[in-house]
Structure formats: C-alpha cells, structure tokens
Amino acid sequence: xxxxxxxxxxxxxxxxxxxxxxxxxxxxxxxxxxxxxxxxxxxxxxxxxxxxxxxxxxxxxxxxxxxxxxxxxxxxxxxxxxxxxxxxxxxxxxxxxxxxxxxxxxxxxxx
Amino acid sequence: xxxxxxxxxxxxxxxxxxxxxxxxxxxxxxxxxxxxxxxxxxxxxxxxxxxxxxxxxxxxxxxxxxxxxxxxxxxxxxxxxxxxxxxxxxxxxxxxxxxxxxxxxxxxxxxxxxx
Numbered sequence: 001x002x003x004x005x006x007x008x009x010x011x012x013x014x015x016x017x018x019x020x021x022x023x024x025x026x027x028x029x030x031x032x033x034x035x036x037x038x039x040x041x042x043x044x045x046x047x048x049x050x051x052x053x054x055x056x057x058x059x060x061x062x063x064x065x066x067x068x069x070x071x072x073x074x075x076x077x078x079x080x081x082x083x084x085x086x087x088x089x090x091x092x093x094x095x096x097x098x099x100x101x102x103x104x105x106x107x108x109x110x111x
Numbered sequence: 112x113x114x115x116x117x118x119x120x121x122x123x124x125x126x127x128x129x130x131x132x133x134x135x136x137x138x139x140x141x142x143x144x145x146x147x148x149x150x151x152x153x154x155x156x157x158x159x160x161x162x163x164x165x166x167x168x169x170x171x172x173x174x175x176x177x178x179x180x181x182x183x184x185x186x187x188x189x190x191x192x193x194x195x196x197x198x199x200x201x202x203x204x205x206x207x208x209x210x211x212x213x214x215x216x217x218x219x220x221x222x223x224x225x226x
Contacts (some may be wrong), residue, residue, distance in 0.1 A: 004153070036217070041219065042219055043114070043115065043117075043202065043216075043217035043218045043219040043220060044154075044202065044204075044217040045217070046214065046215075046216070089153065089154070091154075096167065096169075097144065097156075097159040097166065097167050098144075098156030098159070098167070098169075098170065099144075099146075099154070099156065099215060100153075100156070101146075101153035101154040101155075102153050103151065103152055103153045104153060
C-alpha cells in the first residue's frame with residue numbers, strides 16, 4: 001500500500017539556519033507528492049507539490065525534489081525565520097482520491 | 112474568499128452521545144473530503160463526497176460513522192454512540208471540480224473529546 005515516513009520532531013533551529021525535513025514514501029506507480037504546513041490553530045495549507053520524477057516544487061523559499069530512485073521528497077529551506085515555526089506534513093496521492101500523510105514534523109525556530 | 116469553514120472547533124461529548132461535525136467548503140468547490148488525525152498520528156482519509164453523492168468511503172469505520180453532503184448546506188460527519196477512541200481531530204478539505212483531487216484546501220479542524 002501507500003505510506004509516507006517523515007523524520008521525528010520536534011526540530012529546533014536558530015533563525016537563519018538551514019532546514020531539512022526528510023520524507024520517504026512507499027507507493028506503486030507514480031504518485032504525486034506534497035508538503036503541507038499547519039500553523040498553530042489553523043488548517044493545513046499546501047506548501048508545495050511535485051507530480052513526476054525529478055520535478056522540484058518550491059514556494060516561500062522552501063524546496064523539495066521528487067526523487068524516484070530514492071523514493072524521497074525532502075523539504076529544504078536555506079534560511080529559516082521565526083514565522084516558519086509550524087508542523088510540516090509530507091503526503092502523497094496515488095491513483096485514488098485520498099492523500100496519505102506522514103505523522104508530521106514540528107519545527108520551532110528561535111530568534 | 113473565505114476558506115474552508117468547520118464548526119464547532121472544539122466538541123466535547125460523553126460516551127454514547129452523538130457528535131455532528133460540519134464543514135462548509137470554499138466557494139465554488141463541490142468536492143469534500145474528511146480526514147481524521149489520532150494523537151501522534153498523521154491524517155487518515157475517511158470519505159470523499161460530491162454534492163448528494165458519496166464517491167469513496169473506504170476509510171470510514173463500518174459502524175457508527177456516516178457522512179453526507181446535501182444539495183444545500185454544509186457537509187456533515189456524524190458519529191453515533193461515541194467512544195473514547197473517537198477522540199481525535201477531524202479535518203475537512205475541499206477542492207474545485209476543475210483541478211480535481213490534487214488541490215485540496217483544508218479547514219482548521221474540529222477537535223472531538225469523548226469523556
């Protein structure tokens with residue numbers, strides 16, 4: 001079946017540090033891959049997505065590249081800000097309607 | 112353009128009572144999805160509905176849970192005779208017909224606590 005594994009949190013970084021949140025997936029075929037972000041008290045927001053191998057999704061300084069050979073979709077940002085503190089979810093969608101989510105990684109950025 | 116609305120945001124029920132969770136999709140969206148997030152878990156798909164139709168309910172527990180999306184009004188997720196294990200955050204998402212399933216926009220969730 002389809003599944004997503006992402007690194008355990010919480011992740012604590014100082015402002016302007018480099019961020020990597022690892023995400024690997026298991027799926028048959030060619031799923032679409034997503035990163036969602038959830039700020040405190042809010043719903044999930046789509047951060048970026050990639051629909052085929054070697055695609056790079058990017059938004060607000062965040063990037064992730066769809067690596068089929070390593071079944072990975074790691075999230076990166078070169079310089080985090082306090083306002084990036086949130087929970088980040090990696091997800092995939094295969095042939096059906098459902099999004100399959102990882103457990104989420106909490107990020108705390110300190111000044 | 113208002114986002115996906117869910118109410119109530121917090122709901123407390125005693126064991127055996129009924130819980131009704133409401134979801135109003137974004138304007139122009141006719142597809143609704145419900146997900147459940149148990150403590151320390153990722154979101155799990157429950158059901159996908161279009162107006163007046165259940166398209167996929169493969170993630171719904173077989174008993175006590177039901178969902179509807181009437182022609183008029185919000186989508187409702189109904190849980191009868193709640194048990195402690197139903198305590199979770201329930202998220203609704205919607206998408207427009209044109210982009211289909213990839214672009215799902217989420218509401219803030221309803222946090223259900225069963226005492």
